[in-house]
Amino acid sequence: MTSSRTDLPVQVVAGPRRHGVVEYAAQLASVLGAPSLVGGPEVLDGPAPDAPTHLHFTERLLGATAEESVRRVVDWCRRTPTTVTLHDVPQPWASEDRVRAYAEVVRAAAGWAVSSHHEAALLRRALSRVDVDLPPGAVVHLPVVPVVPRPEPAPAEEGTATLAALGFVYPDKGHRELLQAATELRARGREVDVVCLGSAVDGHADLLDELHRRAEAGGLRLTVTGWLPDDELTAAMARVTVPVSGHRHLSASASVNRWVAVGRRPLLLDGPYAREVDALRPGAHVLHDDAGLVPALERALDDPASTRLPDGEVPGPDLPAAARQYAAWWTSVHRTVADPVQPVLVPFP
Incomplete structure (x- = not known):
């Protein structure tokens, strides 16, 4: 496990690196400067760190089957407080088995996030099908990671x-x-x-x-x-x-x-x-x-x-903006603040 900022959850970067979800997890861990645990799905079968963690979930990313993925994630969440980013949220026509997989992960996690408000609405609708109330979560839009330098357009040619x-x-x-x-x-x-x-x-x-x-x-x-x-x-x-x-x-x-x-x-x-x-x-x-x-x-x-977008124009949000949103959310999830002491009112003379 690599380590750096200890005030952030350990970023679990698990799964095949070519998978877009895993690449996104790795990008976030890097820009956050967060401690990270990197490897295949089997990293979730090993020792859990003595700290909160965050991982990205879609039902077949962390196992050969949805059942294996869910088992791994739920077991991991039992061993350490874990927030999850849910990807590929079930559409209204998804099977009940698929919906229950996401419901199990939501129930086991310390908190959930998705990548659009539309996904949050889909998740709420899906879980209602299996009588699971969706607790409050977070929406962090997928970032635009600009390619630098921007590739030059090919010269216009006659033809197809x-x-x-x-x-x-x-x-x-x-x-x-x-x-x-x-x-x-x-x-x-x-x-x-x-x-x-x-x-x-x-x-x-x-x-x-x-x-x-x-x-x-x-x-x-x-x-x-x-x-x-x-x-x-x-x-x-x-x-x-x-x-x-x-x-x-x-x-x-x-x-x-x-x-x-x-x-x-x-x-x-x-x-x-x-x-x-x-x-x-x-x-x-x-x-x-x-x-x-x-x-x-x-x-x-x-x-x-x-x-083509105008030269120099890179619409956001960018990766650092997404990272800041995650960091603020984790503070609200993992850090507790003592209730204030009841004030003592001194009578005015």
Whole structure:
């Protein structure tokens, strides 16, 4: 365990480092200068520090199954006061088993946080399904971690434009809708292809087959890059013509933030979370509804500069701001203050 500031909870950075949740945990620990415990999920099976801790939870991050993850976290919380940041909060149609997993973690933890007010509402709604009252928690928006130096945009070239989606490929991420829109643009004489900057989630290889069939039927070229190292991903994000985030059910999104971090202004499907982050950083995204995707793509293709943020502009919140919010919250959770002594009123002469 590394150590530095002893007034902060030990940051448990557990799980595969390539996972976005684990990377976020590591970034927070670093900027906080907090003591940290780093390793695979099995670190939760080892000795707990003699101090409060904080960890990040999504049901399969800390074990091969949801049950294993929950068992590890609940056991850890019994051994040391632990706050948790909950990710991938259950949507209204989630199974009762998944909802109960989050309920167990909330009940075991000393406090909970999520990454948007929309997530907090989803969590409250989910836990009410299993008759669990949600105690007060915290909302700390995912930070924008700017890429420095910002990558230079690729010079405009004649030829086929690229419409790009970022992140894991899985159902409801908007890939089908993007391919349909690209097919319509092709029918209108626009030379466009689609790029998926990411890889398929385990268990969804069949979705890749379906997307390739859809692309072929629409006369499109579909490129799925798979996982890319940071420098290659950043260069690819700067190079594409139009950045698109079409997730159907966003509740928090590091992918949207990453587009902003490299100076891109992504097209963002309208919804509760989209409106929340658009209010948080006005002008950093282009919101559209389903019917407006094709027109929004056409406007972006006609004005490529509209897909980029002005030089030097880095909308927040940044990582230090998120860290300050966490530090203030932990003070309220872990530090007790004695009740004031009842005042003695001296009669006025």
